[in-house]
Amino acid sequence: MADVDGAVREAVIEALALDDDEVTPDSTLMDDLGAESIDLLDILFRIEKSTGVKIEAADLGDYIQGGIPDEEFSDENEIITEKGAEQLHKVMPQTDPSQLAGTLAADEVIKLFTVQNLTEMVKLRADGVAA
Amino acid sequence: MGGPVSKLTDRVALVTGASRGIGRAIAGALAAEGAAVAVNFRSGSEQAQEVVQAIAAQGGRAAAIQGDVADYEQAQAVVKRTVEELGGLHILVNNAGIAKDALIYNMQPDDWLDVMRINFGGVFNCTKAALSTFMPQRDGVIVNISSVMGERGWTGESNYAASKGAVNAFTRCCAVEFARFGIRVNAVLPGFAPTDLVAGLMDKDGGKGVRKQIPLKSFATVEEVARSAVFLTGPDASYITGALLTVDGGSAAQLGMGKSL
Numbered sequence: 001m002a003d004v005d006g007a008v009r010e011a012v013i014e015a016l017a018l019d020d021d022e023v024t025p026d027s028t029l030m031d032d033l034g035a036e037s038i039d040l041l042d043i044l045f046r047i048e049k050s051t052g053v054k055i056e057a058a059d060l061g062d063y064i065q066g067g068i069p070d071e072e073f074s075d076e077n078e079i080i081t082e083k084g085a086e087q088l089h090k091v092m093p094q095t096d097p098s099q100l101a102g103t104l105a106a107d108e109v110i111k112l113f114t115v116q117n118l119t120e121m122v123k124l125r126a127d128g129v130a131a
Numbered sequence: 132m133g134g135p136v137s138k139l140t141d142r143v144a145l146v147t148g149a150s151r152g153i154g155r156a157i158a159g160a161l162a163a164e165g166a167a168v169a170v171n172f173r174s175g176s177e178q179a180q181e182v183v184q185a186i187a188a189q190g191g192r193a194a195a196i197q198g199d200v201a202d203y204e205q206a207q208a209v210v211k212r213t214v215e216e217l218g219g220l221h222i223l224v225n226n227a228g229i230a231k232d233a234l235i236y237n238m239q240p241d242d243w244l245d246v247m248r249i250n251f252g253g254v255f256n257c258t259k260a261a262l263s264t265f266m267p268q269r270d271g272v273i274v275n276i277s278s279v280m281g282e283r284g285w286t287g288e289s290n291y292a293a294s295k296g297a298v299n300a301f302t303r304c305c306a307v308e309f310a311r312f313g314i315r316v317n318a319v320l321p322g323f324a325p326t327d328l329v330a331g332l333m334d335k336d337g338g339k340g341v342r343k344q345i346p347l348k349s350f351a352t353v354e355e356v357a358r359s360a361v362f363l364t365g366p367d368a369s370y371i372t373g374a375l376l377t378v379d380g381g382s383a384a385q386l387g388m389g390k391s392l
Contacts, residue, residue, distance in 0.1 A: 015311075042311055045266050054267075 004051060004126060008119045011046035015039050025116035026094065033115075043118075053125045063121055064091055064109055074106040092117050137165030138365040143217045144168050145210065147200045147257055148227030150175035152326035153276060153360075155182050156353035157224050160361045162191035166222060169196045169213035173227070192217065200227050201249040206256035214264060222364045223261045225254040226276040228294075230328050232287045243290035250294035251301065258305060258316075269313035272364045275302050276356075277318040279379040295320075299375055306373030315372040317363045322379025324351040344388065346381030 012023050029035040048054045065073050066087045073084040085097035149158040150172035158168045172179035179195040186193040194216045198209035214220050228250040231242045265271025280288050281295030305316040359378045377383050
């Protein structure tokens with residue numbers, strides 16, 4: 001598939017009305033770029049239109065969690081476990097599991113998701129890999 | 132100079148409650164502008180087929196699609212069938228509605244629940260259903276057929292008025308939420324047009340009492356209402372979204388009859 005990187009980047013820039021130089025592969029969508037839930041919807045629809053790869057907003061959480069049951073992904077206080085942190089490192093290689101296990105709240109996980117992480121997810125989906 | 136240019140060529144429209152009244156007029160007017168039209172009906176199958184045949188007789192494309200849009204699943208099915216039968220969806224006209232006039236003193240819970248469920252619920256259900264087509268294609272137009280009663284009081288119409296007030300508020304929020312996805316959402320607020328819906332108001336004196344209170348001293352024709360709705364669906368309204376367009380002969384602008392000078 002031609003230039004998924006460019007398609008994702010373009011989608012983020014257009015959806016968030018940002019300048020070209022404000023978006024880097026390492027930019028986190030929510031914290032760095034200020035994306036909210038409606039922005040994520042917009043980004044995903046733009047990606048679908050330009051690449052044909054359909055990703056529902058709910059798919060992001062499933063992809064990040066990687067099929068690990070909730071009770072193994074986070075503890076009773078909704079804090080990421082070691083197993084959860086290992087999974088996060090798989091889909092978000094920029095993260096350090098030792099820093100996240102036992103400290104990161106489950107509902108904060110999405111804030112670590114970067115433009116590059118999204119690009120990789122789109123590429124996997126495009127290749128027909130479960131993502 | 133050439134003839135009039137069709138403004139909705141290659142567009143597909145779904146009109147709910149299109150077997151009669153304003154919905155029927157809108158379906159015909161959309162087809163006259165080149166749109167393929169899904170004529171939704173709940174129970175008026177014969178009338179819906181007449182609408183389809185009238186459109187076909189003028190060289191247009193239409194399909195009668197049964198479904199009660201007050202039911203969430205049926206609304207989803209109506210939209211799905213429209214896309215399947217007519218090849219897509221670009222325009223949604225939420226027209227289906229009922230009235231159950233009563234003084235509040237006499238009104239029962241079902242009297243307002245039913246009206247709200249159909250008049251607002253139908254708008255919600257079909258809007259939701261259309262999003263799965265509109266959002267990915269970043270293109271869609273929704274016109275909600277509301278009523279001037281949603282903005283002004285009229286004795287005996289509180290349930291209907293409340294449902295249309297809900298439609299008006301929903302129209303604004305839809306416009307704001309969907310704008311970035313290339314979807315425009317507006318409402319037409321008709322005043323009095325002699326359709327089955329307002330037959331009760333016309334019963335006593337053929338509507339003379341109501342007509343006297345309208346600045347333009349006449350009822351709207353369904354065609355007049357339809358023209359406004361079709362305008363909002365087309366390219367001439369490309370920068371209009373979140374608008375409530377009254378088509379009421381001046382009714383909502385008037386404080387009272389006043390004394391003739």
